[in-house]
Amino acid sequence: MVVLGGGFAGLHLIRRLERRLGPGEVELTLVDRQNYHLFTPLLYQVATGELPPHAVAYPLRDATAPAGFRFVEHAFNVKWLSDGERLRRHVLDTFEDAATESDPAKRRELLTFIIVGAGPVGVELASSLRDLMDHTLRRIYPTIDFRREVTIHLLDSADRVIQQMDVRLSRIAMKRLASQRVNVVLRTPVSEIAQNCVRTKDGVELRGRTIVWSGGVKANPLLEKVALPKAKDGRMLVDEFFRASGRDDVLALGDAAYFEHAGRPLPLLAQVAVLEAPAAARNIEALVRGEPLAPFVYKRKGDLVALGRRAAGAELAGLGGIVMGGLPAWTVWRANYLMQLLGARNRGTLLVEWVLSYFAGRLVANTP
Amino acid sequence: MVVLGGGFAGLHLIRRLERRLGPGEVELTLVDRQNYHLFTPLLYQVATGELPPHAVAYPLRDATAPAGFRFVEHAFNVKWLSDGERLRRHVLDTFEDAATESDPAKRRELLTFIIVGAGPVGVELASSLRDLMDHTLRRIYPTIDFRREVTIHLLDSADRVIQQMDVRLSRIAMKRLASQRVNVVLRTPVSEIAQNCVRTKDGVELRGRTIVWSGGVKANPLLEKVALPKAKDGRMLVDEFFRASGRDDVLALGDAAYFEHAGRPLPLLAQVAVLEAPAAARNIEALVRGEPLAPFVYKRKGDLVALGRRAAGAELAGLGGIVMGGLPAWTVWRANYLMQLLGARNRGTLLVEWVLSYFAGRLVANTP
Numbered sequence: 001m002v003v004l005g006g007g008f009a010g011l012h013l014i015r016r017l018e019r020r021l022g023p024g025e026v027e028l029t030l031v032d033r034q035n036y037h038l039f040t041p042l043l044y045q046v047a048t049g050e051l052p053p054h055a056v057a058y059p060l061r062d063a064t065a066p067a068g069f070r071f072v073e074h075a076f077n078v079k080w081l082s083d084g085e086r087l088r089r090h091v092l093d094t095f096e097d098a099a100t101e102s103d104p105a106k107r108r109e110l111l112t113f114i115i116v117g118a119g120p121v122g123v124e125l126a127s128s129l130r131d132l133m134d135h136t137l138r139r140i141y142p143t144i145d146f147r148r149e150v151t152i153h154l155l156d157s158a159d160r161v162i163q164q165m166d167v168r169l170s171r172i173a174m175k176r177l178a179s180q181r182v183n184v185v186l187r188t189p190v191s192e193i194a195q196n197c198v199r200t201k202d203g204v205e206l207r208g209r210t211i212v213w214s215g216g217v218k219a220n221p222l223l224e225k226v227a228l229p230k231a232k233d234g235r236m237l238v239d240e241f242f243r244a245s246g247r248d249d250v251l252a253l254g255d256a257a258y259f260e261h262a263g264r265p266l267p268l269l270a271q272v273a274v275l276e277a278p279a280a281a282r283n284i285e286a287l288v289r290g291e292p293l294a295p296f297v298y299k300r301k302g303d304l305v306a307l308g309r310r311a312a313g314a315e316l317a318g319l320g321g322i323v324m325g326g327l328p329a330w331t332v333w334r335a336n337y338l339m340q341l342l343g344a345r346n347r348g349t350l351l352v353e354w355v356l357s358y359f360a361g362r363l364v365a366n367t368p
Numbered sequence: 369m370v371v372l373g374g375g376f377a378g379l380h381l382i383r384r385l386e387r388r389l390g391p392g393e394v395e396l397t398l399v400d401r402q403n404y405h406l407f408t409p410l411l412y413q414v415a416t417g418e419l420p421p422h423a424v425a426y427p428l429r430d431a432t433a434p435a436g437f438r439f440v441e442h443a444f445n446v447k448w449l450s451d452g453e454r455l456r457r458h459v460l461d462t463f464e465d466a467a468t469e470s471d472p473a474k475r476r477e478l479l480t481f482i483i484v485g486a487g488p489v490g491v492e493l494a495s496s497l498r499d500l501m502d503h504t505l506r507r508i509y510p511t512i513d514f515r516r517e518v519t520i521h522l523l524d525s526a527d528r529v530i531q532q533m534d535v536r537l538s539r540i541a542m543k544r545l546a547s548q549r550v551n552v553v554l555r556t557p558v559s560e561i562a563q564n565c566v567r568t569k570d571g572v573e574l575r576g577r578t579i580v581w582s583g584g585v586k587a588n589p590l591l592e593k594v595a596l597p598k599a600k601d602g603r604m605l606v607d608e609f610f611r612a613s614g615r616d617d618v619l620a621l622g623d624a625a626y627f628e629h630a631g632r633p634l635p636l637l638a639q640v641a642v643l644e645a646p647a648a649a650r651n652i653e654a655l656v657r658g659e660p661l662a663p664f665v666y667k668r669k670g671d672l673v674a675l676g677r678r679a680a681g682a683e684l685a686g687l688g689g690i691v692m693g694g695l696p697a698w699t700v701w702r703a704n705y706l707m708q709l710l711g712a713r714n715r716g717t718l719l720v721e722w723v724l725s726y727f728a729g730r731l732v733a734n735t736p
Binding site: 360 | 421427724733
């Protein structure tokens with residue numbers, strides 16, 4: 001059996017299979033481009049210096065060693081952790097440049113940050129970026145006027161932020177973003193992203209040294225080479241047992257699978273992958289042993305969005321769709337990620353770095 | 369006033385001058401290739417995954433912002449923090465390759481580590497590398513026989529390890545290295561380091577995929593361009609007030625200065641730079657105000673060498689040259705570096721990452 005990708009689906013699947021299958025029952029190979037599982041929901045905190053990279057990288061061999069699995073790495077083009085680090089370095093370089101720039105127009109362009117896409121990643125990044133400025137950079141760059149010279153734009157074509165989530169969460173987020181002086185521009189599709197410049201379909205041109213694309217996740221381009229039926233968005237069509245086109249030898253889950261639920265496909269979310277993995281492991285066990293399969297029943301847990309220091313939004317589907325904001329939601333958010341993150345080593349780092357970043361400031365040494 | 373380099377001497381000098389000089393009394397510029405001060409004594413722990421890079425990188429602007437100093441960065445070729453990270457990545461890659469290599473000869477070459485130079489860095493690296501294997505890698509690479517297949521060589525031309533330090537510390541280190549199965553080869557000058565191969569002057573050839581050069585520190589090559597009298601080793605000749613060739617407008621300290629004490633130059637050590645900085649700050653204050661200078665009197669504190677989990681060697685000059693080993697020395701060593709490291713943020717990370725690495729294993733996610 002070959003598991004392609006050590007993301008949320010692949011990693012959680014392997015962990016379940018270890019428990020379910022006996023030694024020697026199958027020979028398992030995990031293929032991934034890196035030796036670590038990247039905890040993507042917290043990647044933006046690497047970009048804004050709240051967490052060091054190693055906090056969100058869980059060694060895949062930690063999960064695969066006990067059962068003696070084989071493990072093959074494969075170089076790949078998209079390296080998400082390096083993206084987070086590159087953005088952090090760029091932001092720090094930008095402030096360094098601005099601090100010694102005397103031309104006011106150039107300073108303003110240097111200090112303009114444009115985030116395209118107001119989904120969860122865009123909203124959390126904008127909010128965290130403002131916190132980085134307000135609580136760490138302001139202190140070490142006394143020559144920059146953070147209120148007058150720095151601008152954060154957050155653009156989206158939708159009519160509300162985080163449109164994937166409950167409308168009450170959008171309202172909580174909008175209020176918080178306004179208080180953080182993030183300039184939210186809605187109903188504004190972007191037509192072009194050029195060097196230091198974003199053009200909207202309305203013909204408006206925004207200039208800024210830092211442009212971040214936080215549009216949605218796409219299916220892995222590797223899927224293009226798989227000769228099996230796929231949906232329009234490139235994901236593999238699966239039945240309620242995760243079988244690709246009903247085949248017993250190819251299963252797909254997580255972002256790779258187009259799983260229909262109540263007439264619509266399940267979204268590309270870590271939450272979905274983590275819920276699917278145990279059900280897929282059960283079915284793989286059944287396939288290996290020639291037992292009957294069980295369909296996967298999706299029960300969403302709700303949504304969380306971080307909104308900087310002591311603020312977040314939470315919608316808890318399990319509690320009748322209750323929605324909360326502020327400190328209670330922030331507590332739920334932090335506790336949730338502490339539990340979700342794998343590995344005692346990573347959890348320890350996460351907790352401590354959060355505390356240190358909160359009280360002693362973010363990570364602003366521009367390490368390579 | 370221009371301070372060249374934010375190393376131990378430069379950083380500690382700036383911190384002292386901030387306290388001594390009034391605002392506007394001098395205009396200070398710090399020039400460095402990076403925006404952080406690298407705490408080099410702990411760099412080998414980055415190489416062996418005990419600490420994440422950000423723990424040993426202290427943001428220079430933290431020290432310079434309060435007084436509103438100007439700060440200029442300058443690109444430079446030697447990046448020491450990236451060296452530590454590169455070595456860690458290489459070691460992890462090597463084990464990954466060895467785990468899937470079936471040819472026994474190739475496996476042995478992959479798993480042979482050659483450290484050239486048995487000074488403090490070489491000894492501490494060898495010991496820490498063995499700990500990384502014994503307490504973390506052994507657990508996640510069940511297919512590798514760590515006792516039979518892995519070799520660590522530590523080479524030096526001297527007749528004892530850490531010859532810069534007290535001979536009793538050398539004995540403590542030798543005993544510990546032997547118990548950690550580090551193959552120490554003394555009185556053996558190296559004639560050539562080639563790809564995967566070290567040749568000694570005796571004609572012996574050692575093959576290994578990982579070769580580390582831990583020979584001594586040299587004066588910064590930038591000094592070659594300074595048209596002032598220098599010693600043979602490239603350091604600038606200074607008088608007992610740190611004045612280069614008696615000039616009032618050029619002072620040198622730390623690794624850049626050749627400071628004679630009891631007929632011999634002071635060694636290139638962080639300890640020396642940290643002791644020199646306050647005395648130099650006093651003299652700069654005196655020069656600015658036209659007051660008489662005071663000579664620097666060197667009082668060494670002693671030496672410390674880490675020897676892995678719960679072991680170290682310590683010689684305390686202040687306590688009549690008392691020497692200790694084992695857990696007491698280890699405690700002194702850890703406490704010393706916790707105090708020496710600047711910044712609450714860095715100290716918090718250092719303490720917690722040490723605890724996590726000790727109990728939950730080293731950092732083995734091969735992050736970019």
